[in-house]
Structures are given as structure tokens and as C-alpha cells.
Amino acid sequence: MPTLHMVNKSPFEDNALQSCLGHVLKGDAVLLIEDGVYGALAGSAVAGMLGQQNGAVSLYALGPDLAARGLSEKPLLGGVDVIDYGGFVDLVTTLDRSQSWL
């Protein structure tokens, strides 16, 4: 019964990503959208948070939001898959429920 967790706030100004990662269960997916995609950057001060998941959850970042912020070419954390809107819809429909960490 996996859950899709969506985070739309930058981890540098808000604890949404941190709180989300404190409540994920094995097999869940975390999707970073809007300013949430800043959390996917490699080498940042918060990179460790996502890095700790060790494959227990699947990590995604929304490509259009990365592109809008000039981050398309920037290295992302290992294990983060970049998806488009179609992939977003697939996640919403395949997982059992969605939870937004506003």
C-alpha cells in the first residue's frame, strides 16, 4: 500500500522535506516539485537527508520545475529520477494514495 509523497517547498526555508522523510515507509515514493526540486541538488547542505534513504523509497524530481529554475544540467543526488508530467500522472495513478507536504 505505498504512498506518493509530494514536496513543493525548498528544504532551505521549510521543514516539509524533513518532515516527509520522517514519515515515509519502505516502498513509498517521494516526488519533488516546484521549489521542492532544490532539495535534489547534489552537494548541498541538505543532500544528506535524501541520501539516507538507501533505496528504501524511490526519489523523483519533476523535470519542468528543474528546467524552469536553470537546474537541468546541474548534478542531482544519486538515485533521483527526473520525470515529466506524464511520469507524474503515472505515479499518482499507480500508488495507493498521495500526500502533499505543503
Add this chain to the structure above:
Amino acid sequence: MVMDEGPLEGSVTKRFLYVNRRAPYGTIYALESLEVVLIGAAFEQEVTLAFLDDGVFQLTKGQDTGAIGVKNFSPAYRALGDYDVTNFYVEAESLGERGLTLDDLQQITYEDEDDDWKEKPSIRVVSRRELAAIMAEQDVILSF
């Protein structure tokens, strides 16, 4: 239309979780959540409320907004038992991080119809791990 007629014919009861992560008054989230809970309760679904992060501040006792010119909506949580909203899960870690204990929260109770209308507490303090499991049992999660 008065939405008090109970479930529509052929409708299914779903488990709804309202996730509250914001303090009251600083933003509109907490009040909006409460209003949606009140509206949603008319549909007789299975409703659970979760309070975590700054959301635990919504339930503190002794709120007095007289001097800031906004309405104190904290008494309304005590009415939710009459709306059959009786499951308030408050995250222990969120309380602890903020230097709060259960004693800092207002008392919220409901009368248990199946137990001779005995008055029982609506608030239960649960661990982060327990709350994650409660989230995973829901059909619909509404975040505020």
C-alpha cells in the same frame, strides 16, 4: 442545499485523514482545515485528524486572540465530538521538539454512543512511526 442527509445512496465510506502542520493565526491553513473538517463531517465519512510539526500549536489551551483582532477558533475543536470526529492524533516528537506536553493542550472529549455515552478523550499522542502507519491506512489524505 443542507448537507446533513447522511451518505448518498450507493456511496462508499472512505477513510479521510486531515494532516495539520501549521500553527494557527500566522496563516489561514489551520482555520481552512477546520472548516473543511466541519463540511466533510456532514458527509459521514471516517474522519481522522493528525497534528504534527507546528500543527500541534493549534490545540494549545488558553488561546486568547482578543487583542490581535482575529477570531479565536480553538473552541471549535471541542465541538467536533458532536460531529463524530473523535480521532485526534498528536505526534509525540512534534510536541517534544516544541517543549510541549499533553498538559499544554486543551481537553477534547467525545461521548461514546456504544459505551453508554461515556465521556472519552479524543486526543491520542502517538509516535512518528505510529503516525506514519496511520497515514498509510487512509484512502484520502488532505494536507493543510
Add this chain to the structure above:
Amino acid sequence: MGSYRLNGTEIEHDEEGYITEISLWSKELADLIAKEENIEMTDEHWEVVNFLREYYEEYQIAPAVRVLIKSIKKSMGKEKGNNKYMYQLFPYGPAKQACKIAGLPKPTGCV
């Protein structure tokens, strides 16, 4: 928007007749609003209106009709806490009409 006129003062109400400033309520105003709703206020009507005002004082919300009837039943017994009795007093909806007369906002959950 519009207003009720009472003893030379105007008391504002929303497009459905609920007064916008709860502190301006008075018993005379309640009689006036009731008249516009075609309700002749009796002791039984007042009992419900007073109950609603106490409920609002305690919880800061106007109860949904289901909750109102349940609460009346709890405090006044089942002869009064039932749909038939309450709709006899307030034919267009006990919560909606009685809240309007009591000077409360429209109950959340009514559209």
C-alpha cells in the same frame, strides 16, 4: 448585502440575511428577523435561539442541523430533539433559520 432597520439604526446583513456583526444582535432584532422569515416567535422558538447562542458562545461555531438536533435532544430530551419538532418551529431549516434569528453566521456545511 443589505441591512435591517431597527429603531433608526441600520444593521448590516449578508445576501442571505445573516447579520455580519454578531455583537449588534438584540432580542428586538431577533423579532424583526423572525418576522421577515414569517415566524412568530414563541417561548419554544426562543428556547432554540437561546440554546444556539449559548452553543456559539461555547464553541464559536454555528452547528450543522444534525448536530443541533442531537444537542437539543441531549439537553432538552427527545420530545424536542427531533426533526419533526424542530422543522415545525423553523420550517425552512432549523439550523439555517434559527441561526439567522440568533444572529449567528450560517452553519458551516450549508451552501
